Amino acid sequence: MNPLTNLKAGFQSLFSKPRTEGELDEELEGYLEASAAHKQQSGIDPKAARRLAKIEIGSRNAVKHQVWSSRWESHLDNLLTDLRLGLRSLSKSPGFTLVALLSLALGIGANTAIFTLLNAILLRPLPVQNPQQLVLFGHGSAFGSTDGLPDDSRDLFSYPFYREFKSRTQAFSGVTAVSSIQFATHSAISGAPLELLRIDLVSGNYFSVLGVPPALGRTLSEADDRAPGTGPVAVVSYEWFQRHFNGNPAVLGKVIRILDHDYTLIGVAQPGFSGITADRPANFWIPLSMQKEISPGWNGLERMNFQSLYLIARLKPGLSWQSASASTNLLFKEILRSDFVGPNPSPKNLASIQHAQIELTSAARGISQLRLTFSLPLEILMAIVGLVLLMACANIANMLLARGVARAREVAVRMALGASRSRIVVQLLTESALLAFLGAALGIALAWKAGAMLLHLATRGPGPLPIDVTPDLPVLLFTLLITVLTALLFGIVPALRTTRLESRGGLTPSLKEGRGSAPASTRNTLARGLIIGQIALSLVLLAAAGLFLRSLGNLNNVDPGFDKKNVLIFYLDEYAANLPQDARLVQLQQQIEARVQAIPGVRAAAFSMFTFNEGIWSTPITMQGLPHTQQNSQDALFNVVGPGFFSTFNLPLVSGRNFDARDTERSHPVAVINQTMERRFFPAGSAVGHHFGRGLEQADSGEYEVIGVVKDAKYSNLSEGPEMAAYHPYSQAVQYFSNFSVRYSGDPAPVIAAVRNALTEVNPRIVVSNVSTLAESVDSSIATQKLVAQLSAFFGALAVFLACIGIYGLLSYSVLCRTNEIGIRLALGAQTSTLLWMVLRESLLLLTLGLALGVPIALTSTGILRKLLYQLSPTDPWTFTLSAVVVAAMTLLAAWLPARRATRVDPMVALRCD
DSSP states (O other): OOOOHHHHHHHHHHHHHHHHHHHHHHHHHHHHHHHHHHHTTTTOOHEEEEEEHHHOOHHHHHHHHHHHHSSHHHHHHHHHHHHHHHHHHHHHHHHHOOOOOOOOOOHHHHHHHHHHIIIIIOOOOOOOSSGGGGEEEEEEEEOOOOOOOOOOOOOOBBBHHHHHHHHOSSSSEEEEESSSSSSSEEETTTTOOOOOEEEEEEEHHHHHTTTTTTTEEOOOOOGGGSSSSSSOOEEEEEHHHHHTTTTTTGGGGOOOTTTTTTEEEEEOTTTTOOBBHHHHHHOOEGGGGHHHHHOOSOOOTTTTTTBBBEEEEETTTOOOHHHHHHHHHHHHHIIIIIISSSSSOOOHHHHHHHHHHHOOEOTTOOOOOHHHHHHHHHHHHHHHHHHHHHHHHHHHHHHHHHHHTTHHHHHHHHHTTTOOOOOHHHHHHHHHHHHHHHHHHHHHHHHHHHHHHHHHHOOOOOSSOOOOOOOOHHHHHHHHHHHHHHHHHHHHHHHHTTTOOOHHHHSSHHSOEEEEEETTTTHHHHHHHHHHHHHHHHHHHHHHHHHHHHHHHHHHHHOOOOEEETTTEEEEEGGGGOOSSHHHHHHHHHHHHHHHHHHHOOOOOESSSSTTOOOOEEEEETTTTOOOTTTTTTTTEEEEEEEEEHHTTOOOEEEEEOOOTTTOOSSOOOOEEEEEHHHHOTSOOOOOOOOEEEEEGGGGTEEHHHHHHEEEOOSSSSOOOOOOOEETTTTSSSSOOOOOEEEOOOOHHHHHHHHHHHHHHHHHOOEEEEEHHHHHHHHHTTTHHHHHHHHHHHHHHHHHHHHHHHHHHHHHHHHHTTTTHHHHHHHHHHHHHHHHHHHHHHHHHHHHHHHHHHHHHHHHHGGGGGGGGGOTTTHHHHHHHHHHHHHHHHHHHHHHHHHHHHHHHHHHHHHHOO
16 A cells, blocks of 8 residues: 555544444454354354354454554544543643643743744844855944054955955955945935935945845846946845835836936845845945945045945855965955055054954854844843743643642553553643643744834834844744743653552552542652752842842933933934035034024024934044053044034033134134043143044144033943043034934923924925934933843742742642641641641741752852843842842742641541541
8 A cells, every 4th residue: 555545544544433443343243253154164063163253352442452553543543532631631620721821821932032032133044045155254343434554353344455355365255345334315216205215335246245136137246336436226125126116027227316316226136135234124235336426424435444344255165264264364464564554564553464353253144233232131031031931841840740649540540441651651741742832822922922022122212123023933943842842841750750650559559549649748859859949940030130120220320421301312314405515514504403492492402423322433542742541542432513512411511612603614623522531631630722633643633622621421321431532513524414402391292393394494305214312312222231121020020920839839739638637736736836837847948948059050140141230240149138038038928828728727627538
């Protein structure tokens, strides 16, 4: 019989079992008749012959069972039978089933939700050809631009370096470049309203090196990227193409206008590809040759020291990473010597080149700032939810042990009727698996919505991050794996213990015992061990939660140096105004500030290059006439601001003056510095009137005059230490701005509307991308810490709750089994306090052992949290003491309830209890 026929016959037998039973009966009857006839031929009378034939065959049911068991469909039939029995058993214990399902749903759902986020941010590979062959130069942690001679590990590179390296390398089959800054601008497509375009500037071989074929048309080529301004073409994402043109291929060749330049749409990328940065998906790819047209205020394509590009290469087949790294760094230093420092480098430059290096890392998962930020927090949360699931398994195992003791007589009856131990173990494991899969189904339903919520909580900002956190195949496979492991964890030991009747003296004692009257000693050792483990783990989780909460409290109490209340931040697209980067742009910005400050309710308004947590511009500085010391050798942070910036942020001047009409493009460049910069260069005097320059050379140290000193503040995050900072007026550093801050009083709604109207009146082409508040920016800077603290607190409380359920269940069962003993003690005059202590001392012993085990584990394991804590030791004694007190209090409360019930037992009822 071929496999398909066998499969078909098996399913027919399975779903037509009465017919199959009839056929087996007919076959047995035929065999019986034939055997009896054969015996009659030997001279035996018919009645005796039939009796002998029956004896030879044996039990008809046993024969039919043996025949049925030899067929593959019998295993499926057994599984269906076990599932039906499991459902019946679970329905008879609704309390147990509800608690178990709730524990599993929370445990598996939490694991699935956290793993979904972890998979989307940390694990998901790029949808490109052979992503494991892709190599990133550096770690991708920097973005923007640097201009100094490399003297350490580098993440950013210039376009001339890229061209030179690509032409000379022997280690890679291809090298491509992409701008580290994604350009966002607004444009009207086909007469539609203005919309935000996310543009990646890339080299011409970008798609070929990555291995991304076009879904339509062609991708960029080397010819599109040969010389500045010669590649006015664009490739768009498949998702954008479908949304705007409904898959119409006729759009190829269509001209799209961006910042007063026309770009021809030449192709559509394959579905699913949105660039190499998962947290910044692009919908347009334009050649790097068009950098000046796309970014008129920030470009330097032809300059060797304008290092702003990420480089990604494809490793040649058969070449090791070590060989590629050695070849890359050798060529890197050769190019620096020949093209960066020239034929006569100084000893300092040679020393810098000697220390410069390129660290090769995998680009299989692309580049992600979120990955750098969230890798450690997500790994810690994954460990936390894993421990919670482990505690849920321990709790369910404890309850199954109790059910196993109560079902001892049922198991004994089954074995007495001929069921093998292995068959009963399989049936009990099927019941556990059924419980686990039902819990997993509830957990997946919980995780389906939780992923997006967690991403929003972790990355509070102007808008939702375009990351897909819907559970995909890897997530579902992970859930399936933990479900199977969960079923085995909480099911295997209770199943084996339940069917080990020899530990109770064999079948006879179990058959004689009344229902549920088995001695507690059959499960107490293992049950107590599980409770001790739960108490220890709950202490670890509660201590971690306490550390995160206290660290978050420290961050919330940090003084940012500015007043975050009543400040609106308008995110603008000034590029859309299409003004040249000269005095006309300054006049536009001054006109906007003046119009907005005249609005009722507005107290101050100013443009700025950065606001809090919006990025940094840092470079070393040299103060004229002063040597570099250990205190003043760090980079200083720079910002370009309007004259109303300090009033908008309530940053008071300590000395000197603010920017005013004297500070023009033609006057001497000036700066206002912060107190930290003044203290590090002039610890006993004033910095006002002194000069400094950017860089490490004294020759440039007279570039800027210090005209004022302003109060220190936090610039990029609340946990940063004191930083040197300097502010320049935008009248002397002309540029486009995306941040416009407004301090207001009263209701913000009319102020927002009035500011929008004022911007439209001044220049209707300026687009307001979004409006938020400074307070929201401050809150978003600690969103990760807040998420970790909140989730760890929730799971820590859940862990303590699970441990309490375990204690309560163990002692309740112990009291139930000792009802007779308690009745006798009460009848003989035992005091209530004596009985209370008799029950509570067991819980005190378990609590002591659990704390003794948990404290050293917690002290050892919380060391990994050090990087996530702010001004707090991972072994903080107050946190550990409070955690131990909470665990002890909850444990004793859980133990007191059954102990109190024991003291209220009616002796007459207890003595009659079976």
